Amino acid sequence: xxxxxxxxxxxxxxxxxxxxxxxxxxxxxxxxxxxxxxxxxxxxxxxxxxxxxxxxxxxxxxxxxxxxxxxxxxxxxxxxxxxxxxxxxxxxxxxxxxxxxxxxxxxxxxxxxxxxxxxxxxxxxxxxxxxxxxxxxxxxxxxxxxxxxxxxxxxxxxxxxxxxxxxxxxxxxxxxxxxxxxxxxxxxxxxxxxxxxxxxxxxxxxxxxxxxxxxxxxxxxxxxxxxxxxxxxxxxxxxxxxxxxxxxxxxxxxxxxxxxxxxxxxxxxxxxxxxxxxxxxxxxxxxxxxxxxxxxx
Numbered sequence: 518x519x520x521x522x523x524x525x526x527x528x529x530x531x532x533x534x535x536x537x538x539x540x541x542x543x544x545x546x547x548x549x550x551x552x553x554x555x556x557x558x559x560x561x562x563x564x565x566x567x568x569x570x571x572x573x574x575x576x577x578x579x580x581x582x583x584x585x586x587x588x589x590x591x592x593x594x595x596x597x598x599x600x601x602x603x604x605x606x607x608x609x610x611x612x613x614x615x616x617x618x619x620x621x622x623x624x625x626x627x628x629x630x631x632x633x634x635x636x637x638x639x640x641x642x643x644x645x646x647x648x649x650x651x652x653x654x655x656x657x658x659x660x661x662x663x664x665x666x667x668x669x670x671x672x673x674x675x676x677x678x679x680x681x682x683x684x685x686x687x688x689x690x691x692x693x694x695x696x697x698x699x700x701x702x703x704x705x706x707x708x709x710x711x712x713x714x715x716x717x718x719x720x721x722x723x724x725x726x727x728x729x730x731x732x733x734x735x736x737x738x739x740x741x742x743x744x745x746x747x748x749x750x751x752x753x754x755x756x757x758x759x760x761x762x763x764x765x766x767x768x769x770x771x772x773x774x775x776x777x778x779x780x781x782x783x784x785x786x787x788x789x790x791x792x793x794x795x796x797x798x799x800x801x802x803x804x805x806x807x808x809x810x811x812x813x814x
Contacts, residue, residue, distance in 0.1 A: 560627035607636035644782035664784030667769040671703035679751035679758040692768035
């Protein structure tokens with residue numbers, strides 16, 4: 518089994534028995550067809566990668582695979598938006614790698630899917646960041662569309678304290694003003710030094726998938742909904758009451774640009790998924806933008 522190449526297929530397939538449902542999901546109106554998914558599931562059963570037992574499979578498996586197929590659809594849309602596409606050379610390179618691996622017994626439909634999904638990843642790596650002149654407006658209007666958020670916050674034990682901090686902040690504090698108030702009120706360690714600024718693997722602008730994997734879901738919900746430069750209403754999480762502040766572009770321009778230019782295709786795909794209109798057929802579950810996954814209904 519060509520494990521490295523098939524990994525993308527395993528993350529881009531849904532289990533069978535869709536019945537008469539035409540669409541398993543839609544991404545900005547673009548359908549993931551149930552019939553195509555059923556065929557792929559049969560192919561995976563054939564090669565022993567995703568066995569179907571009594572016509573059914575584990576629900577978590579179904580949802581996890583559908584999540585990845587939605588990502589594949591979003592990738593196709595992003596490539597078109599950025600003027601990129603999968604080329605014949607991309608496909609030939611994948612086929613050449615496949616030829617060096619044991620694919621005996623693989624249905625042709627599965628081999629074709631492996632080629633298309635891996636070729637799309639190659640094409641995604643060619644995507645460049647938007648022009649520097651358009652990034653400030655895009656960030657200011659929808660920061661999550663760039664696949665990351667640059668956030669300060671303060672956390673306190675009581676909602677009343679959070680509202681007291683909000684009153685001191687006013688409607689649209691500067692980055693420096695929020696840092697000062699966070700240092701005064703927040704119970705987070707080192708808040709006086711950090712001003713409540715969050716940082717991740719890439720610096721002070723954190724990738725959306727890092728938020729989704731490592732932060733409290735209620736905090737993520739508040740951060741995704743926040744407007745640039747405007748403190749949120751108090752947000753309750755497992756850690757206390759937060760006031761969340763997406764930092765102005767001028768405060769994070771250098772860090773954001775450096776991060777985005779490091780892997781523009783990957784970040785823009787995260788942004789596409791966060792901003793897309795995604796729906797899932799109820800038999801599979803529902804789309805949860807907070808986790809970026811299909812979840813149980």
